[in-house]
Amino acid sequence: MRNLRRRRRLTKEQIEELERQIDYKNLSFIRQYITDTGKIRPRRTTYLSAKGQRKLDVAIKRARQLALIPFSVH
Numbered sequence: 738m739r740n741l742r743r744r745r746r747l748t749k750e751q752i753e754e755l756e757r758q759i760d761y762k763n764l765s766f767i768r769q770y771i772t773d774t775g776k777i778r779p780r781r782t783t784y785l786s787a788k789g790q791r792k793l794d795v796a797i798k799r800a801r802q803l804a805l806i807p808f809s810v811h
Contacts, residue, residue, distance in 0.1 A: 747784050756789040761799040764806060771797065775809040 780790045
């Protein structure tokens with residue numbers, strides 16, 4: 738049976754604050770949006786806007802290319 742508890746929705750201001758923090762050098766923030774296996778969390782669980790999710794994807798991929806975070810976790 739699926740877990741039917743709903744997570745509290747974020748306000749527009751809270752989402753905008755999250756999007757301002759997105760940067761490839763902010764590793765502690767970026768790691769919150771990566772799963773244990775190294776996958777990028779989907780938009781439905783991050784609650785970011787489409788633009789913010791794209792910005793997050795670019796930041797994660799840039800950090801991976803600079804070897805700041807691993808591509809996968811073994």
